[in-house]
Amino acid sequence: MGLINLLIKDPLSFVILSVLLLYSVIFHELAHGWVAYKMGDPTAKLLGRLTLNPIKHLDPFGSLMLLIVGFGWAKPVPINLGNIPADQRRKGLILVSAAGITANIIFAFVALLLLRLISPEPSGMAHQVLLLLAHINIILAAFNLIPIPPLDGSKILMGFAPESVNRALYQIEPFGFFIVIGLLYLHVLDPVINFFQYIILTIISVFLP
Secondary structure, three states, rough: OOHHHHHHOOOOHHHHHHHHHHHHHHHHHHHHHHHHHHHHOHHHHHHHOOOOOOHHHHOHHHHHHHHHHHOOOOOOOOOOHHHHOOOHHHHHHHHHHHHHHHHHHHHHHEEEEEEHHHOOOOOOHHHHHHHHHHHHHHHHHHHOOOOOOHHHHHHHHHHHHHHHHHHHHHHHHHHHHHHHHHHOOOOOHHHHHHHHHHHHHHHHHHHHO
């Protein structure tokens, strides 16, 4: 059941799911800032972004997209890699970038775990909310793994790639959002997202057989 159908058929489930989804993107950004802080960069903390207060994180358009189509974003947490010790900078870039994706995978895992433990009626509110919560968090994680700037996957790639590749990624970053939207519109990224979803589900199934 899609989000719009859920709003029409079960407004209470829609409200509950909306709150959980908004906090999915909040935890995604919070994870970036928290890991950066642990690596030595206090930027997010100094700007008040290490908080669960949704006002500090939510992007109006990204939130609207999340609630309408099940895909959205929060305001990016500012990170200054220059605050991370030079010998840890590549490691920091990888860990900080992977933190948001990991948060979404954990959200999905918890939702699926609760689905198994509670075993709600398939037509009930709990089943619909938990299933959609897991599904959308897996999509968010898979989408962010795409190695095109400004997505997290590109930053993870930069942590491993030589400087020549990094320079090329930095050059396309100002246009990255439009490139991603165009590729999504043309369905070019569908196989990539499906592949990452398969990997994520495989990882979850290891801990939740």
